[in-house]
Amino acid sequence: MSSATGTPAARDASQARTLSTSGGPSRVAGSPFVHAGVTGTSRERIPTVIIDEHGAMARVVAGRIATLIRSRQAEGRAIVLGLATGSTPIGVYRELIRLHRDEGLSFRNVISFNLDEYFPMAPDSIHSYHRFMWENLFSHVDIDAANVNIPPGSLDRADVDAACAAYEAKIEAAGGIDFQLLGIGKTGHIGFNEPGSGEQSRTRLVHLDSVTRRDAAADFFGEENVPREALTMGIATIMSAREVAILATGEHKAGIVRRAVEGEIDRVVAATFLQRHANTTFYVDDAAAAELTRVATPWLLDEVVWEDSMMVRAVTWLAQTCGKAILKLTQHDYAENHLTSLVTRHGSPGAVNGLVFNMLGAKIRGKSKLPRGLRTICFSPHPDDDVISMGGILRKFVENGNAMTVAYMTSGNIAVFDHDVRRYIDFLVRLDAERIGGGANVQQLADTVHSFLERKRAGQVDIAEVQDIKRIIRESEAVSGIEVMGLTKANARFLNLPFYQTGKVRKDPIGPADVAIVADLLRELQPELIFVAGDLSDPHGTHRMCKEAIDKAVAEVYVGEMAAKRPEIWLYRGAWQEWPVTEATVLVPLSQEELTLKIQAIFKHQSQKDSAPFPGQDEREFWQRVEQRNKTTARQLDQLGLAEYFAMEAYVID
Structure with missing residues (x-):
């Protein structure tokens, strides 16, 4: 297949097309799941392609868009794209930018219509989809600004209906949407078509579901700041597109993906209407595909190996x-x-x-069966993932005499409430006045911080002074947490990777500087075993991005003669969910005392206690989630007839 021998995008697209039409499971290789021998996908009512590597998924979808753009250019015609926002399509937009920059893909013949916009929302707001699209795509390509269409979120309410009708008329005048890009929400919404949306609905003002608003809370630094309404294309508008690509990634999307792909058409789940669309393709990673029948229980479909x-x-x-x-x-x-x-x-x-x-x-390994005397690094994406996800094994590794380093990859500073900053700065002023001796710099810092926080708008990027205070709060808590486990501040490394330092929930892509920092640490410490977060349900994607930096650093460092020194990699979860006992390679039992110690370490992260800024859909405190998950894993083994333990952590050796 000669067309697949060129660019990575061409190879990815060729492989995806081949697998999705070969009678076997639609997927691109590179995944830990094995679907060998599965030939039946009759339960899937929307063609679904599994591509576990996110870069490959972006290249496949962007490659399809590029093909359509070039085809229309050759015909001397415009192409109409329907575009989505959110974290999932960013990879597609970055690949389109690369194709424009490196391969000359022009957007001069592109007319775009965005799916939705919050209401009310000023176009220059940090939260607006207008700003999102210009920052993540339009400013980097040669699209004519006159051809960019985004629902207007700053209108007077009295003008909304007319604006929505005009938006529909403009889509029709452009010839209709040729290619519609979609994500999917946890409720199954596409665009902002929430549960109950009708199949004949068109662009309109809608009220946002509580689940949708909770999902958006991280971007707005609190659910109370999320708008209650939005403008969105309707189901009928989306269904009128000639081709639809819908993307989903992460374990937290697995249930709704199965519902959309295999369930009955239902107004409660708007994405199910796409089953009636003649040319829709679902693109999912392994995590989002986990509950599809062909992945979860393939023996129910056909013979398996x-x-x-x-x-x-x-x-x-x-x-x-x-x-x-x-x-x-x-x-x-x-x-x-x-x-x-x-x-x-x-x-x-x-x-x-x-x-x-x-x-x-x-798979069950108590302390006596765990490694001893190894140089070990625990890579912790945030300054609390170490004790939340692997506090039990961390303590056992210390007791077994392993040389432990905990490398905190990001500052976690955006996850500190402003009221904590005020509390700490007031403490510093009092300490200075009573014990240190009246330093003018302390009062000046306090005045600067208080002045900023008093006028700060929801979601506004913190000034450097506030960002530093929040970083130091998280670092001090991290040290306090590992001290519970028998380590000291000498065992902590704060890498502060550049990709995280945007001051916003949305981060920069992983770059050479991030990889270099991780690679330098690997060369310095020469670990024999490393722990890496494999938890892909993190609401803002930091865990996934940190894993990407580690994967690239390992590939860079352990080549040639160094290949033999490549460390064993253990993947942990736990902050958002745990590895199933069937997927885990190692199951580590915890006694009641060990689980209590782990929870005490979590308690040291006071800025995340009681009410964490970004709790996701689970409103319980992290220690409560951990206790439930660790006990549930142990209970599952007990119910299967194995030994009964109080609690248990799970790991996958990569």
Whole structure:
């Protein structure tokens, strides 16, 4: 296939097209999931392509857009693009910018219509989609500003209906939308078409669902600052597009992806209407695809290749479905749940049960089975992910005499409330007055900080002084947390990666400077084992971006003669969800005392206590989430018939 031998985008697109039409699972390689032998996707009512590497996904979608743009250019015609905002399409926009810069892709013949805009919203607001599009795409390409159309969020309410009708008329006058790019919200909304939106709806003013507003709270530094209304294209407007690409990434999208792709069409989930569209493709990563039938339970669709990992998943699922311990599963259980071939392969239910029981049991490693005396780095994206996600194993590694360094990759300063800054600055002024001796610099700093905070607007980027105070708060809490685990400030490294230093929730892409900082640390410490956050449900994507920096640094450092010194990589989760017992490589049991110690370390992060600035959809405190997840993992093993433990952490050896 000669067209696939050129650019990465061409190769990605060719592979995606080949896999999505070959009768097998639609996916691009590079994922830990194994779908070998799965040929049936009859439950999927929207064609779905799994591309786990986000750069590859962006190249495939941007490559399709570029092909359409060039095709229309050759015909001397304009092309009409429907564009979306949010974190998911940013990669597509960055790839389009690269194609414009490096390969001469022109946007002179592009007419764009954006999906939506908050209301009311000034176009120059840091939160506006107008500003988002210019910062993330339009300012970097040669599109004619007159061809850019974004719903106007700054109108008087009395003029909204007329503006919406005019927006629809302008789309029609342009010939309709040729290619519509979409994301999907947790409620299944596309654009701002919330639950209950009608199939015949057009561009209009809508009230935002509470889940949508909660999701947006991080961008607005508090749900109370999120507008309650928005202008959005309607379902009928979107369905009129000639081609639709809808993107979803992360574990937190898995449930709604399955509902949209496999569920019945329902006004409660607007994305299900796309099942009636003749040319829609869903692009998802492994995490977002995890609950699709062909991924979660492929044996229900067709014959599968019974590799060990698939067998463990199937038998664990069967035990949970039947409400039995693994060793009590019978021939009847296997037959009633489409797993007879597994019994046939091994001769009897008892043989299968015993194999899976032993495989799961082999994953359990107490302190005596964990490494000793190794040079180890725990990479923590934020200054609390270490104790939240792996506080139990961190303590065990210290007790086993491993040389531990905790590398905090970002300052986490945007996740500190302004009232904490006021409290600390007031403390400093009092300390200066009573003990230090009346330094004018302290009062000057206090005046500067208080003056800024008094006039600060919601979501406004903090001045440098405030950013520094917030950074120092997080750093001091981080040191206090690892001291609970038996470490000291000498074991902490604060990398403060540049990509995070925007002062905004939305970050810069990972760049050479970020990779160089991580690579330098690897060369300096020469670790034999590193812990990396594999938790991809982080609301603002910092975990994913930090992993990208580490992956690139490891690839840069461990080449040639250094390849033999590449450290073992253990992926942890826990801040947002835990590894399933079937996916985990290592399960680390925690006693009641060890879980209590872990929670005490989490408590040291006082700025995140009681009410964290960015809690996601789970409003519980982090220690409560951790306690529930660690106990649930242990309970699952107990229900499967394995040993009963108080709590348990899970890890995947990459």
